[in-house]
Amino acid sequence: MKSLNIPETNLKRVVIIGAGFGGLEVVKKLSSKHYQIVLIDKNNYHTFQPLLYQVATAGLEPDSIAYPIRKIFKSKKNFYFRNTVAQNVDTEKKELHTEDGILKFDVLVIATGSTSNYFGNKRIEQLAMPMKSVPEALNLRSLFLENFEASLLTSDLTEREKLMNYVIVGGGPTGVELAGAMAELKNHVLPNDYPDLDIRRMRILLLEGGDSLLKAMNKKAGSQAEEYLQKLGVEVWLNTFVNDYDGDTVTTNNKSLPAKTLIWAAGVTGNLLEGIPKESIDRGRILVNDTNLIDGTNSIYAIGDIALMNSVGPMGDPMVAQTAIQHGTNLAYNLNALAQGKSPRPFIYNDKGSMATIGRNRAVAEIGQIKLKGILAWSTWMFVHLITLVGFRNKMVALLNWVQSYFTYDKGIRLIIRPFKKSKNVHDNLPPHS
Numbered sequence: 001m002k003s004l005n006i007p008e009t010n011l012k013r014v015v016i017i018g019a020g021f022g023g024l025e026v027v028k029k030l031s032s033k034h035y036q037i038v039l040i041d042k043n044n045y046h047t048f049q050p051l052l053y054q055v056a057t058a059g060l061e062p063d064s065i066a067y068p069i070r071k072i073f074k075s076k077k078n079f080y081f082r083n084t085v086a087q088n089v090d091t092e093k094k095e096l097h098t099e100d101g102i103l104k105f106d107v108l109v110i111a112t113g114s115t116s117n118y119f120g121n122k123r124i125e126q127l128a129m130p131m132k133s134v135p136e137a138l139n140l141r142s143l144f145l146e147n148f149e150a151s152l153l154t155s156d157l158t159e160r161e162k163l164m165n166y167v168i169v170g171g172g173p174t175g176v177e178l179a180g181a182m183a184e185l186k187n188h189v190l191p192n193d194y195p196d197l198d199i200r201r202m203r204i205l206l207l208e209g210g211d212s213l214l215k216a217m218n219k220k221a222g223s224q225a226e227e228y229l230q231k232l233g234v235e236v237w238l239n240t241f242v243n244d245y246d247g248d249t250v251t252t253n254n255k256s257l258p259a260k261t262l263i264w265a266a267g268v269t270g271n272l273l274e275g276i277p278k279e280s281i282d283r284g285r286i287l288v289n290d291t292n293l294i295d296g297t298n299s300i301y302a303i304g305d306i307a308l309m310n311s312v313g314p315m316g317d318p319m320v321a322q323t324a325i326q327h328g329t330n331l332a333y334n335l336n337a338l339a340q341g342k343s344p345r346p347f348i349y350n351d352k353g354s355m356a357t358i359g360r361n362r363a364v365a366e367i368g369q370i371k372l373k374g375i376l377a378w379s380t381w382m383f384v385h386l387i388t389l390v391g392f393r394n395k396m397v398a399l400l401n402w403v404q405s406y407f408t409y410d411k412g413i414r415l416i417i418r419p420f421k422k423s424k425n426v427h428d429n430l431p432p433h434s
């Protein structure tokens with residue numbers, strides 16, 4: 001019989017689902033003196049999502065943006081990690097049902113993050129490439145390299161054109177950074193790797209439904225990013241919506257495009273669990289009050305991307321790592337306070353700014369009133385990402401890779417380790433639960 005084998009104690013049990021930015025912060029700051037702490041994640045590692053695009057474009061190894069959860073908490077007392085999938089919550093009985101057994105809780109923290117949102121278009125969901133996890137980024141890397149190998153193995157020019165066209169949907173930081181990194185590969189790496197292929201024919205198109213890129217930043221940052229991308233050879237199509245994709249042709253409200261690869265970075269929705277009261281769900285996210293407590297419950301909290309604190313506005317705080325970290329810190333503070341009979345404090349978001357990088361020496365950043373661009377913004381981006389990467393080894397490996405590729409214009413990890421076979425459903429290539 002399957003069992004999670006968590007020992008019974010006199011301490012209250014806090015169960016946290018998700019070892020992302022928010023979940024990790026709760027565990028780090030929660031008092032082992034007052035609580036037994038159980039962390040559940042479907043992976044045995046934490047993923048640093050902001051650098052997934054570098055894995056997809058052969059700039060970093062997957063190991064340098066992922067970190068083993070057990071290693072992070074090796075000295076934490078009264079702490080248990082279980083590598084399993086949370087399925088549903090029984091809010092009445094205070095039970096979490098997982099793939100490997102049922103767990104009673106006194107307090108539950110849902111920190112399951114978000115997943116790609118295809119806005120109901122099943123065909124696009126089946127055929128577009130997402131980039132929300134390490135396996136998905138690795139699939140993209142393999143497909144990218146396989147397409148070039150396949151381009152050399154066909155004399156059908158229409159087929160070759162489809163293989164060499166890359167369409168990225170979504171002009172937010174993910175789409176912009178991915179397009180910039182792909183353009184760097186096109187400009188500096190691929191011509192040397194494939195001297196007998198006319199790499200100039202490779203097209204990178206960034207499609208955005210709105211009238212500017214990087215909507216979450218100021219207008220200038222969006223137009224600066226567009227200018228940088230165009231200099232790198234990326235075609236930016238604004239006011240363009242993708243209506244359909246059949247694996248060979250992308251149909252938009254603008255023009256149709258032949259392309260074997262459609263990368264989806266156009267929206268996210270919460271990773272919901274069964275059992276959350278329907279009235280507490282809004283647009284795929286869980287409604288919480290200003291202490292992250294789910295409306296209608298007294299001990300179930302949601303934090304990070306999955307949580308929608310609509311007291312601050314209809315969309316809540318931005319779905320970024322800082323929101324998740326700060327939710328986690330505040331919730332741990334509150335749970336520690338409650339254990340000592342003190343009152344919880346409301347959450348107040350401290351906006352530390354946003355930034356996006358577009359190839360070497362080019363980035364845009366907005367930190368309070370300060371707006372940066374070019375090499376200054378790019379250095380700031382590098383510094384912030386290096387210090388926030390989890391683990392000393394990961395910081396060092398990332399730094400070494402960046403220094404090496406800065407001076408050599410090379411990206412060293414152009415390996416097809418796990419070939420990606422395109423089927424009628426891209427998700428067939430993923431390990432379960434990724």
Ligand SMILES: Cc1cc2nc3c(=O)[nH]c(=O)nc-3n(C[C@H](O)[C@H](O)[C@H](O)COP(=O)(O)OP(=O)(O)OC[C@H]3O[C@@H](n4cnc5c(N)ncnc54)[C@H](O)[C@@H]3O)c2cc1C
Nearest residue numbers: 018020021022041042049050086113304305319320321324
């Ligand atoms: C490609 C990309 C680039 C990004 N770039 C930036 C950036 O530059 N700056 C920035 O601030 N933000 C960025 N973000 C957003 C940022 O990563 C998220 O806002 C942040 O990760 C949210 O943290 P979280 O703790 O809510 O969830 P996550 O970090 O997503 O963690 C969720 C965790 O829950 C686990 N999980 C989910 N469902 C289950 C389940 N049913 N059972 C068990 N475990 C489960 C997952 O395995 C995961 O470990 C980016 C996101 C992506 C995808």
